[in-house]
Amino acid sequence: MNRPEITALALADRRLVVCLGPGGVGKTTLSAALALHLALGGRGVDVMTVDPAPRLLDALGLRVEDSSLQPVGLGAMDARSGARLRALKLDPKRVFDRLIERHAPSAAARDAILADRVYRNLSNALAGVADYMAMEQLLELSRAPDADLIVLDTPPAAEALDFLGAPRRMLELLDSRAVTLLGAAGGAMRGPFSMLDLAARAVLGAFDRVTGLRLLGDVRNFVRNFSGMYAGFAERAAAAGELLRDPRTLIVVVATAERERIAQAIEFVAALNELDLKAGAIAINRVRPPLPDAGEIARARKIPASLRAKLQSHLADLAALETRERAALDALHAALPQGVELLYAADLGREPRSLADLAEIAKTIRPA
């Protein structure tokens, strides 16, 4: 991308762009628009989307069941040489199964895990799994020999940066000490276990009986089956952390011009800092384009009075929303953390349904 306006982001040198943000701000659309724009500028871009709208899937030429990279035809678009765009839709369950298949020490261990009821619960129900799998999918993409630039859409984050914390949480779950504690059969425990651990184990047994879960045995099996893969998981988590901290990675926090969403975006940037990660930009999506001149309507003789009145009332409605948006953006300007670029992307006025729509959104991206 050679547009001078956003050179501060050094997009030409990036290998990874990660879009983070709360739900409903248009993260997926913005990621796709950005990916298309960077591809048209001559990069080989792979974009991973999470839960895209059906029309966006159409726009990218993806089918619902696709969970591997699919080429996106740029034929009709004005693209530089070297332009390439591929897209995929994240399927957390499939990525998790693939991960187990890759790291399981044996075919028997693999089958045992895939059939395990704890695993099935974990892979289907645990919200954090989607986050972890987005990270896992990212590693897969980044290690492909022909990877040039990856644009990553992430699952919506409520208040914490679930996605970025996922590898750490997974590691804590599989922490070797717990693995040993739970994995050891009956009296065969060795090592520096505290009285607290022993008591916890006894109490857990009681908990299991009272609640009727009878799950302790299953958890123990699960953990034991998993322990062979611990090293693989630890390596993946470390690699993911490194990738996110690479200077060629750009983290973009996406929000809309609403007070609540902007407050969330600023919290995100602070939470990133705590994880020793740096947001490069906050992108405000769906910013209202400037309103047309009301005087034009007042002066036009050919417009019937009733239509003129409606146009004026509509403009007054929009002006009120514009004032609300302006106040939110002014507050953001005042609170913008140092070193974070502020970008605006304009509202298209309709839901994007083609590559051309995405290109149009991308063209509106500008520094605030």
Add this chain to the structure above:
Amino acid sequence: MRKPSPSVRPLTPPRLIFVTGKGGAGKSAVAAALALALSRRRPATLADLDRRGSAAAMLAAAGKSDALETLALTPRAELEAFIHRIVPLRSISQRMLRSRTFGYVTAALPGLEAFLLLERLRLIAGTAALEDRYAVIDAPATGHALELLNVAGGIRGLAPAGTLNRLAAAVEDFIADPNRFGVILTVSPEELSLREALDAARALRETPRVGWIAAALNFATAPLFSAAEVAALAAFPAHARLAEARMRAGRAAADARRALRDAGLGVIELPMVFAADFDHAGLETLCGRLERGLSQP
């Protein structure tokens, strides 16, 4: 014969209403306005499951009311309360909660904390019935909310007998009882939001068998302009574009209303608030519509 249209007559609110919806659809504002509306009939409680406490903050900004209390719920606090209940010996229960191992096991038992949260909602609804109050829950966004409401079935599958099995059966009965529990799906008139709401309504009727589901169609505007009027503005392309967008938004709202009603959902329509500040007045507008959409007990 025409299908009876549930949206025409006001809906009878259950004791506890669980407000969910797609991110950006205005779920927290709807929850806050609903709690305000109900508190004008009976005392009401607004419980926040969202750690940001957005709905409670909106109510606080709108001013204090004796008929309305707010409360924050967290999965961790529910887990602690449950452990203290089943392990009455304080020193042991405390030790358990502090143990890292216990943390790992609960992490490996996804759904336990969520289930205990649901059990808490059941207790809140029970208290509300005894004290003749209402409770409104500002719940997580649709995906997480579905997982949460489905968790009782999962727990019953995992615990074939014992305390949790009994609690899970009680929670399932609670969710199915239209007098005690209901879900409001907050929808914005956009393709993805509408589709998600329709899918969610279908899913909620099937597996957790929710007995009371309604939709709050938020940001609904009138089309204001006709196609002929948009065409008449050809000489003013910028104005024509805006008029067309407004017309499309109005039509999208009408289509969404129809689709929601066709799915058998009661629909309460909430207007787009065109105000320079969505403050007390904005909340009042939504509150007024909700009051009219819900019948008197």
